[in-house]
Amino acid sequence: MAELNWLSIQEAHSQLTSRQISSVELTQACLDRIEAVEDRVQSFLTLTPETALAQAEAADRMLAAGEGGPLTGVPVQIKDVMCTEGVPTTCASRMLENFVPVYNATAVERLLGQGAVMLGKGNMDEFAMGSSCENSAFHPTMNPWDLERVPGGSSGGAAASVASGEAIYALGSDTGGSVRQPAALCGVVGLKPTYGLVSRYGLIAFASSLDQIGPVGRTVMDCALALNAIAGHDPRDATSVHQEPKDYAASLGQDIKGLRLGVPEEYFVDGMEPGSRKAVDEAILALEGLGASVRPVSLPTTRYALACYYIIAPSECSANLARYDGVKYGYSYQDTNDMWEALEKTREYGFGPEVTRRVMLGTYALSSGYYDAYYLKAQQARTLIRQDFDRVFQDVDALVTPTSPVTAFKIGEKSGDPVQMYLIDVCTLPVNISGLPGLSVPCGFSDGLPVGLQLIGPQFSEETLLRTAHAYESATGWSRARPKL
């Protein structure tokens, strides 16, 4: 019964359906692991062990009746940006410290509908704004590969919980790289689906034209299985697309002979960490060895993506976060009878510095006299960035890039310098700007720290990305490495 917490979804499902193990045993193994390492990793904001065991018992009854699917009885961590009925959902913010949703996010509802077991809520940068998990109002999360380093962000809890064996898989959200970058820094797999593939209903909004929920797993197959459960049209999200349901796991195992891969030189930025560069270069050779054809391509507008993103995302954020007024829910300053003072104090005390910074940045970019120079200009840049991708996808099936120009950095190393922190997202945010799917898969180590390889494809090309990543993963085995904790 050793180390059930390290099973993949696929392995767990097979042992659950053959009744070799029960969901209660599997869940208890995860809870034991949490007990053993959580004080060092701190990937959770809320733990729900009692409900988890009750859900596990219910899953065992489903399995005994021959019901359920691949996720039935398998423990998951949910990023604290997704609403969970009756379970606190804080967005790692003082503003929502006491907020208890009265409904579930659609993605959560779909997992629970399959009989998933929720272990608790994952730590994150406040309101998903950040790249290191240091912006959580409650506590940082540590990288399981080196506890003095960040796990990445904003879904740092998701990646750290999966990498440390606390959870079998996790759901995160990705607005500019927030699933893929922490997955890369923690040595696990993270998928950001095409915009609109997964419902955003119940996902607390940061930047609505960029936000997308995505899975984090220890294997590519696990991400495919989780995507199967959460993808699909939802009438409660007007940006949710009508797509024929697909089995994203079906094409895994097929080869990638003849697949056309492009390597955009612009993603290998000046100052890229040399060990990461080497790992990514070797991964590209390995993909070639598996039968893919690799060619250099150019995406010249990449140099504008950072500015474009850091105008658009804060602008949308400033509008979305206007709802935190201390009236309907959330923190409310009450030591005054003056409406404006109450509003300003509510937001001053409720928001942390990064959230305030972005709300102010967005407010400025949208304000009278600056709109054309910033917001409109960024939206036009967005068109050109998308057109660049459209052009290269006429010649290649997918792009291969680093996920992050650096490996996990020390806690506190970059937290005082917003511009340095923003630069870390340079390889991931063009994908959100363009609504594309992107996936990060482990491709080795640099000085003992994980490196991630990013695959980017045209809209709705998740099958290609998953198949390619799976072929690479099977040939190299990086996903089997585990941190010593």
Place this chain on the structure above:
Amino acid sequence: MPLERSQVEHIASLARIGLTDEEVQMFGEQLSQILEQFEVLKELNTTGVTPTGHAGGLQTVMREDLAEDSLESEDVLKNAPRREGEFFRVNSVLEE
């Protein structure tokens, strides 16, 4: 061009966020550094380029005009910082 204190205070008032003096100073410096990063956009020729608001393929999505149940009022009020009966309680909006 660095933001002036008065500009930072103006932005904060538009965003309805109270700031301490030190924060006005800190955000002024940081926002100025970030705005400097945006200068690169000036070299991009965007004449005649249609702006993109979102990258999804959908345009205005309509639904049937059918009556549906919404949340129960008790649920809606559950997280209210202050309530009075069936209402959210707020400070006086109209001045005396």
